[in-house]
Amino acid sequence: MKIIHTADLHFDSKLETNLDALKAKDRKKELLATFERMVEYAKANGVSTIIIAGDMFDKSRISTKTKEFVLNCIALNPSIDFLYVSGNHDEDIFIESIETLPKNLYIFDERWKTINYKECDITGINYNDSSEKYLYDTLFLNKEKINIVIMHGPLGSRGSGINVNNLKGKGISYLALGHIHKFQKGSIDNDGYFVYPGCPEGRGFDEIGPKGFVLINIENNKLDSEFIPFAKRELHEVVIDITGIDSWIDVRKNVSLKTNSIPDKDMVKVRLIGNYDINLVKQIELLNEYLNEHYFFAKVVDESKIAINAKDYENDISLKGEFIRNVLQSNDLTPDEKNEIIEYGIKALMKEEI
Ligand SMILES: [Mn+2]
Numbered sequence: 484m485k486i487i488h489t490a491d492l493h494f495d496s497k498l499e500t501n502l503d504a505l506k507a508k509d510r511k512k513e514l515l516a517t518f519e520r521m522v523e524y525a526k527a528n529g530v531s532t533i534i535i536a537g538d539m540f541d542k543s544r545i546s547t548k549t550k551e552f553v554l555n556c557i558a559l560n561p562s563i564d565f566l567y568v569s570g571n572h573d574e575d576i577f578i579e580s581i582e583t584l585p586k587n588l589y590i591f592d593e594r595w596k597t598i599n600y601k602e603c604d605i606t607g608i609n610y611n612d613s614s615e616k617y618l619y620d621t622l623f624l625n626k627e628k629i630n631i632v633i634m635h636g637p638l639g640s641r642g643s644g645i646n647v648n649n650l651k652g653k654g655i656s657y658l659a660l661g662h663i664h665k666f667q668k669g670s671i672d673n674d675g676y677f678v679y680p681g682c683p684e685g686r687g688f689d690e691i692g693p694k695g696f697v698l699i700n701i702e703n704n705k706l707d708s709e710f711i712p713f714a715k716r717e718l719h720e721v722v723i724d725i726t727g728i729d730s731w732i733d734v735r736k737n738v739s740l741k742t743n744s745i746p747d748k749d750m751v752k753v754r755l756i757g758n759y760d761i762n763l764v765k766q767i768e769l770l771n772e773y774l775n776e777h778y779f780f781a782k783v784v785d786e787s788k789i790a791i792n793a794k795d796y797e798n799d800i801s802l803k804g805e806f807i808r809n810v811l812q813s814n815d816l817t818p819d820e821k822n823e824i825i826e827y828g829i830k831a832l833m834k835e836e837i
Contacts, residue, residue, distance in 0.1 A: 484602040485529055486699040488708070490536035490635065490661025491570070491682040492518060494553065495544045501687035506780050510686070513715050515552055517683050521696060521713060522556050525563055530698070532605070533563055536661030536680070537570025537635025540577055550580060558585040565589065566598065568607045570635040570661055591633065595622055602701045603656070607633035610645065619649040626654040629706050630675075631699070635661040638677075647671050656706050657699060664690050666697075666710050678708060685718040688752045688782075693717060716779055718750045725787050726757030731766050738770065742777075750780040758790035761829060788819075789826045803832055 494514055498507035525533055539553070557565050568591045569578070578590055589598060591607035593614045598605045604625055608618055615636075624630045632655050637644045650658065651672040658677035666681040680697040682690060695713035699706060721741045728734055738753055745751055751774060759765070767785050774781030793811050796804045810816070810824050 484531060484600060484701045485525075486532045486534060486605075486631070486701070487521065487525055487530050488534045488536065488657075488659045488678065488680050488697040488699060489521065489683055490659075490680055491538040491664050492535070493538055493541050493682065493686065494518075495546055495549050496541035496686060497544070498686055502780055510684075514684050514686075515549065517713065517715055518553070519556055520715075521683065522560055522563070524713070526560060528698075531563060532600075533565050534605070534631070534633055534659050535565060535567045536633050536659050537568050538661055539567070539570070545577060545580065550577065554581065554585060554588075557588050561585075561587050563587060564598075566605060566607065566633065567591065568633050568635050568661075569609050597624075602704075603629035603631055603706070605631045605633065610634045610636040619646070622650075622653055624654040629656045629701055629704065630654050631657045631659055631706075633659045637662050647677060657708065659697075665692065666695075680710070684714045684716070685750075688718055688720060688750075691718045691720050691752075716749050717746075718752070719745050720752045720754060721745075722754045722756060724757040725755055725759045725763070726790070727760070729760045729763055731764055734763075734765075735770065735773075738774075742774070745778070747777055748779055751778050751782075753781070753783045755783065755785045755787045757787050759787050761789055761791065764833070788822050789829065791822065791825055803829065806832070 492514065495511065498510050502510060522533070565588045567588065584590070591609055593609050593611070595606055595608050595618070606622070606624060608614055610618065634645055638647060640646050640648065645660070654674060655671055656675040658671060658675065660677055660679045663679040664682045665679070667679040668676060670676050678697055681694055683694055683696060685691060685694050693712040693714070694717065695711045697708050698711050699708045721738070723734065723737050723741065725734055728737070742751060753770070753774065765785070767783050771781065771783045774783065791807065791811070796807045806828050807825055810821050810828070813821065816824065
């Protein structure tokens with residue numbers, strides 16, 4: 484028996500914080516297309532059940548179009564069971580808005596419910612403030628069988644978060660979780676482990692790295708699982724330290740070297756750090772344009788600071804020297820403010836755009 488474990492799809496979520504409006508629109512469609520592609524994968528690979536461990540939507544932002552798309556994906560594939568627990572973002576809005584549920588969509592609620600398959604039992608609950616009070620004491624599994632348990636929430640202890648310690652010895656083989664957007668796996672006890680599959684597509688630069696789902700395989704009374712990278716586009720962060728680099732050509736070479744292996748279809752954030760030489764003329768906008776021509780989306784974040792050695796300007800009689808001495812001697816400015824003012828001042832003196 485093959486099972487897909489996914490979570491945190493966050494359909495219709497706002498993507499504008501990281502992307503421009505057009506790209507955000509494209510990405511919204513891609514989140515749905517990836518879900519459809521995953522269902523196709525399930526069909527092609529003999530997957531009989533898809534577990535969605537919460538956060539299918541972003542709370543109140545559910546368009547009719549998206550709802551219909553998801554319901555169609557489910558209803559058009561009656562050979563696959565879709566098991567769904569709600570997450571902290573979607574709560575029950577999605578379910579309440581459906582007039583007739585597809586027969587192959589199974590919704591869990593605030594009490595433990597078990598679906599019995601030949602190869603395993605799958606048990607789930609909607610984890611929230613009230614169910615958290617009794618869920619550990621009310622979970623009873625058939626230890627003769629392989630048990631998959633579904634919940635959505637963060638890990639934690641002492642009354643907030645899913646407490647893995649309280650799940651020890653319950654007979655869980657695989658705890659299918661949702662909430663953390665990055666793939667994560669850890670032990671419960673000798674019988675089993677928990678897994679967060681992460682989101683199927685990264686939505687911003689806080690969701691970098693490979694994204695996909697987990698494929699569970701049960702054979703000869705034994706459960707195995709494997710992370711399957713499946714995202715259409717991956718997000719990358721590349722950090723370039725420009726300390727000591729005195730020409731922009733060399734900065735560009737460094738960027739090229741470090742972005743070399745990133746596929747064009749992906750998204751890249753280049754973060755410049757370090758203390759750069761006062762003579763280095765930064766070409767941030769050009770770098771940004773160059774990267775955006777190569778990748779689906781790119782952005783440059785400049786966190787570098789100008790390197791100022793006060794001694795170098797002690798005897799400098801030029802306007803630049805006078806200006807730097809003045810700023811450095813000021814008592815009302817923090818070191819960071821001094822640095823920023825000098826950076827702008829130098830640019831102005833060199834007649835650069837500020
Ligand atoms: Mn989530």
